[in-house]
Amino acid sequence: MVAGVIGCSTEGSYKASEQLTAPYITEAQTQKDNDDALAKRLNNVLNDQLKPSAIKVVVNDYYVLLVGQVASNGDKLQAETICKRWPGTKTVYNYLTIATPPQIPSVNLTSSLSKDVMVKIKEKYDLNPDNISVTTVDGVVYLLGSNVGNLTTFNSVITSIYTLPKVTKVVNLERSGDLDYSTAN
Numbered sequence: 001m002v003a004g005v006i007g008c009s010t011e012g013s014y015k016a017s018e019q020l021t022a023p024y025i026t027e028a029q030t031q032k033d034n035d036d037a038l039a040k041r042l043n044n045v046l047n048d049q050l051k052p053s054a055i056k057v058v059v060n061d062y063y064v065l066l067v068g069q070v071a072s073n074g075d076k077l078q079a080e081t082i083c084k085r086w087p088g089t090k091t092v093y094n095y096l097t098i099a100t101p102p103q104i105p106s107v108n109l110t111s112s113l114s115k116d117v118m119v120k121i122k123e124k125y126d127l128n129p130d131n132i133s134v135t136t137v138d139g140v141v142y143l144l145g146s147n148v149g150n151l152t153t154f155n156s157v158i159t160s161i162y163t164l165p166k167v168t169k170v171v172n173l174e175r176s177g178d179l180d181y182s183t184a185n
Helices: 027-049 073-085 112-122 151-161
Strands: 053-060 063-070 091-098 132-137 140-146 169-175
Touching (some): 027 053, 053 132, 063 132, 063 169, 091 140, 112 132, 112 140
């Protein structure tokens, strides 16, 4: 039996597959896609199981925010229980209100008020707007996220949000992360 050695050169020309050179998908984008998928599933389950209701689910890094209206306190508790038991859910922030019959509130992630809040956040160089979800419901602004950056700046932005027309309340659900820090005023 004769053994041979075969040489290989990396200097030859080659053509890379277009699939290999597709845009790089970041971990942040994957997390956002997972959050969006979880929010969609929970919205569908809650709307199927709790009738009548007007619930909107917002997810940020598997933290779940429930806003909107349900018909009873039992429905409010059931919505929270369903979300807590769903695989992957870390924490549920239940801001559902009770109304008979539930009215569809103006829950919006892309409303002009949400956009105005995001403009205030993006104006600050030491905040990471990609890590902050802004949800508005009937004049209440919910801020959900982690690793937002400078917490001193973030608190000043929260104060400035109250100057926007139609804002009645700001609910800060920011969770401190490894990239958060504070500075002296």
